[in-house]
Amino acid sequence: MLAQIMKYEWRNLQADRMPFAVAAILGLAIAYGAANGSNWVRFQQSNIDAALKEQSTRMSSIRAEMAKLNAGEKKVSAFADPRLPQSFGRNMGLHYVVMPPAPLGSLAVGQSDLQPYYFKVSTNSKETFVNNDEIENPVHLLAGRFDLAFAVLYLFPLVILAFSYNIVSAEKEAGTLALALSQPVGLGRLITAKVVLRAMFVFAVSILISVAGVAAGGAALSAEGALPRLLLWVGVTVLYGAFWFVLAIGMNALGRSSATNAMVLAGVWLLLVVIIPAVLNVAVKAMYPVPSRIELIQAIRVAGEESTREGSKLLARYMEDHPEMAPAGSSGSAPDFGTLLVALNDATERKVRPVLARFDHQLQQQQQFVERFRYVSPAIVAQSAIQDLAGSGTHRYQHFLAQVDAYHRRWRDYFVPRILRKQQLTGSDLDLLPQFTYQQEDNAAVMWRCTQALGSLCVPLILLGVPAMLALRRYRVAG
Amino acid sequence: MLEANQLSKSYNGTTALHPLNLKVEPGEVFCLLGANGAGKTTTINLFLNFIAPSSGMAAVGGMDVVKHPLESKRLLAYIPEQVMLYRNLTGLENLDYFTSLAGGKHTQNELRGFLEEAGLARADADKRVGAYSKGMRQKVGIAIAIAKKARALLLDEPTSGLDPKASNEFSQLLKKLSGDGAAILMATHDLFRAKETGSRCGIMKHGHLVATYATADLGHAELERIYLEHMHD
Numbered sequence: 001m002l003a004q005i006m007k008y009e010w011r012n013l014q015a016d017r018m019p020f021a022v023a024a025i026l027g028l029a030i031a032y033g034a035a036n037g038s039n040w041v042r043f044q045q046s047n048i049d050a051a052l053k054e055q056s057t058r059m060s061s062i063r064a065e066m067a068k069l070n071a072g073e074k075k076v077s078a079f080a081d082p083r084l085p086q087s088f089g090r091n092m093g094l095h096y097v098v099m100p101p102a103p104l105g106s107l108a109v110g111q112s113d114l115q116p117y118y119f120k121v122s123t124n125s126k127e128t129f130v131n132n133d134e135i136e137n138p139v140h141l142l143a144g145r146f147d148l149a150f151a152v153l154y155l156f157p158l159v160i161l162a163f164s165y166n167i168v169s170a171e172k173e174a175g176t177l178a179l180a181l182s183q184p185v186g187l188g189r190l191i192t193a194k195v196v197l198r199a200m201f202v203f204a205v206s207i208l209i210s211v212a213g214v215a216a217g218g219a220a221l222s223a224e225g226a227l228p229r230l231l232l233w234v235g236v237t238v239l240y241g242a243f244w245f246v247l248a249i250g251m252n253a254l255g256r257s258s259a260t261n262a263m264v265l266a267g268v269w270l271l272l273v274v275i276i277p278a279v280l281n282v283a284v285k286a287m288y289p290v291p292s293r294i295e296l297i298q299a300i301r302v303a304g305e306e307s308t309r310e311g312s313k314l315l316a317r318y319m320e321d322h323p324e325m326a327p328a329g330s331s332g333s334a335p336d337f338g339t340l341l342v343a344l345n346d347a348t349e350r351k352v353r354p355v356l357a358r359f360d361h362q363l364q365q366q367q368q369f370v371e372r373f374r375y376v377s378p379a380i381v382a383q384s385a386i387q388d389l390a391g392s393g394t395h396r397y398q399h400f401l402a403q404v405d406a407y408h409r410r411w412r413d414y415f416v417p418r419i420l421r422k423q424q425l426t427g428s429d430l431d432l433l434p435q436f437t438y439q440q441e442d443n444a445a446v447m448w449r450c451t452q453a454l455g456s457l458c459v460p461l462i463l464l465g466v467p468a469m470l471a472l473r474r475y476r477v478a479g
Numbered sequence: 480m481l482e483a484n485q486l487s488k489s490y491n492g493t494t495a496l497h498p499l500n501l502k503v504e505p506g507e508v509f510c511l512l513g514a515n516g517a518g519k520t521t522t523i524n525l526f527l528n529f530i531a532p533s534s535g536m537a538a539v540g541g542m543d544v545v546k547h548p549l550e551s552k553r554l555l556a557y558i559p560e561q562v563m564l565y566r567n568l569t570g571l572e573n574l575d576y577f578t579s580l581a582g583g584k585h586t587q588n589e590l591r592g593f594l595e596e597a598g599l600a601r602a603d604a605d606k607r608v609g610a611y612s613k614g615m616r617q618k619v620g621i622a623i624a625i626a627k628k629a630r631a632l633l634l635d636e637p638t639s640g641l642d643p644k645a646s647n648e649f650s651q652l653l654k655k656l657s658g659d660g661a662a663i664l665m666a667t668h669d670l671f672r673a674k675e676t677g678s679r680c681g682i683m684k685h686g687h688l689v690a691t692y693a694t695a696d697l698g699h700a701e702l703e704r705i706y707l708e709h710m711h712d
Contacts, residue, residue, distance in 0.1 A: 015567030175563025182557035
């Protein structure tokens with residue numbers, strides 16, 4: 001009987017072209033979003049490739065330069081001498097740390113267009129190259145590109161509501177419901193058939209176009225963990241969509257007119273998708289204000305200047321005491337400028353540390369707050385899960401920053417002792433430079449987080465679904 | 480077949496239907512007469528379980544419609560004042576859809592046969608219902624009843640707005656169905672049809688069934704006189 005209901009329901013839908021126009025718009029939006037996401041991934045990848053290429057050309061020319069200098073064919077100032085560890089490690093031989101886009105990066109641009117995905121690591125303090133102080137709040141749902149996640153999180157629910165806001169009310173208004181329910185069929189069964197048909201259609205349009213778009217955009221679907229992630233993405237999308245269907249059923253179960261249903265459902269959409277995330281964003285910033293960026297920059301500058309002043313005092317005293325060590329303008333015999341820089345960096349870092357710590361602490365508080373309160377809207381849960389799966393979320397970025405930090409330490413640990421020993425670098429030292437390899441995020445952890453998200457998307461489904469079913473039992477066709 | 484036992488309905492303190500006792504046997508056509516708001520539609524909606532009774536019981540084929548909502552509807556057919564079908568489907572498709580809701584499986588030819596039996600012109604079966612007249616839609620309603628072999632029919636002012644010929648055809652169909660053993664409960668304003676097709680008629684006023692008559696005992700004029708007498712307050 002379900003199949004028979006669906007068959008005629010489909011014919012009725014076909015006659016009413018509006019839902020198909022809406023679905024076509026959704027399809028186009030999804031295709032456009034997927035194309036945008038794929039372009040973004042390609043753009044990131046090409047930047048990374050260019051950076052790494054630049055690094056390898058630079059390294060070859062440094063090797064050539066070193067050979068010439070060693071052979072005495074050329075003379076340069078201390079600042080331009082790659083054999084000096086302070087010059088190499090601080091300026092000439094810098095290495096890139098890069099976070100390549102994740103296999104399913106085209107699913108969601110997320111914050112990845114705001115957060116740098118590559119840095120040039122030097123022996124200087126981390127703040128000089130990680131200008132990561134302007135972190136946009138992860139709840140900042142509205143910001144960003146028109147990507148697939150946007151289409152899924154914003155437009156997909158609207159299309160679902162367009163398909164289902166009057167699923168019962170329209171039939172009641174047209175009078176067909178009375179005739180249908182004078183037959184031995186329950187309202188629940190009738191609605192099930194109608195909803196399943198619509199859901200199959202909307203989900204098929206969304207998921208097929210998304211997957212096709214992402215695959216056509218060159219997503220590495222064969223990469224490790226990519227397919228399970230794609231399946232989880234499908235799960236998140238389906239449960240998120242199911243939420244909106246159940247919401248529409250619940251609204252219809254109240255027995256109001258189609259017009260009222262449309263108004264209320266549009267209002268709920270606005271509330272859950274736009275207002276709550278925005279309010280959460282404002283609330284989190286009000287409750288855990290991050291020290292202003294100006295303050296941070298100021299602190300870094302002041303600390304830098306103070307250290308530099310002390311540094312020049314030190315240098316002046318140093319020169320007075322050891323006039324024979326004054327720079328002779330020849331390579332290889334610079335004064336212990338490198339040592340001073342090491343001290344200077346150290347001092348600056350020490351001074352900036354409390355401000356940075358406060359910054360980090362507040363950011364962490366913000367993120368914890370968001371994690372705790374994201375359950376107020378399924379849109380936020382779905383968004384963070386989708387970003388997680390696409391690798392453009394907070395977790396993967398934190399994971400990257402930790403790797404940057406570790407690599408920065410290795411870089412320093414390599415150069416600082418050489419600077420202090422005034423040990424010149426040779427070609428074989430270059431072979432032993434610390435190399436950065438991006439460590440993939442633990443796939444199991446991502447899967448677990450997203451499975452939890454699936455679970456928490458089920459909660460509103462049940463919280464809404466049970467009362468909706470009860471209301472449907474009391475639904476009166478007349479009177 | 481249709482039985483109301485102390486059946487009543489009130490909405491927030493206003494009584495739409497005072498305890499009603501009524502039996503319609505197979506082959507009988509019971510016409511409910513009365514002004515608008517007298518409780519005729521309420522009675523029919525109670526039999527359909529579209530509204531819940533405040534007290535008493537409505538039974539179809541001996542089954543309480545509240546306790547056996549689906550089973551009782553297997554026996555029922557309902558023809559409202561306006562048989563509302565899916566405008567974008569043909570008469571045949573509508574019939575197929577609604578009979579399939581009743582669990583019926585019929586071939587196209589059988590379905591066409593039901594429509595023909597209900598008096599719908601052969602060519603009209605494949606036209607979209609949007610282009611149907613009220614009378615044609617009523618015929619599809621009857622065809623649904625024929626297809627599901629309804630044992631009881633609930634009709635709510637089915638002939639209002641039908642032209643005399645269509646109305647007459649409709650009466651003939653009802654006679655045929657009752658002749659086949661269906662119990663028919665029809666709310667109507669049409670005293671003439673009530674006399675023509677009804678075996679009994681009951682007059683309702685302010686939620687009370689105030690009188691019942693066997694139509695065979697009454698002439699047209701007499702029925703009208705009695706009806707009007709009852710309508711005076």
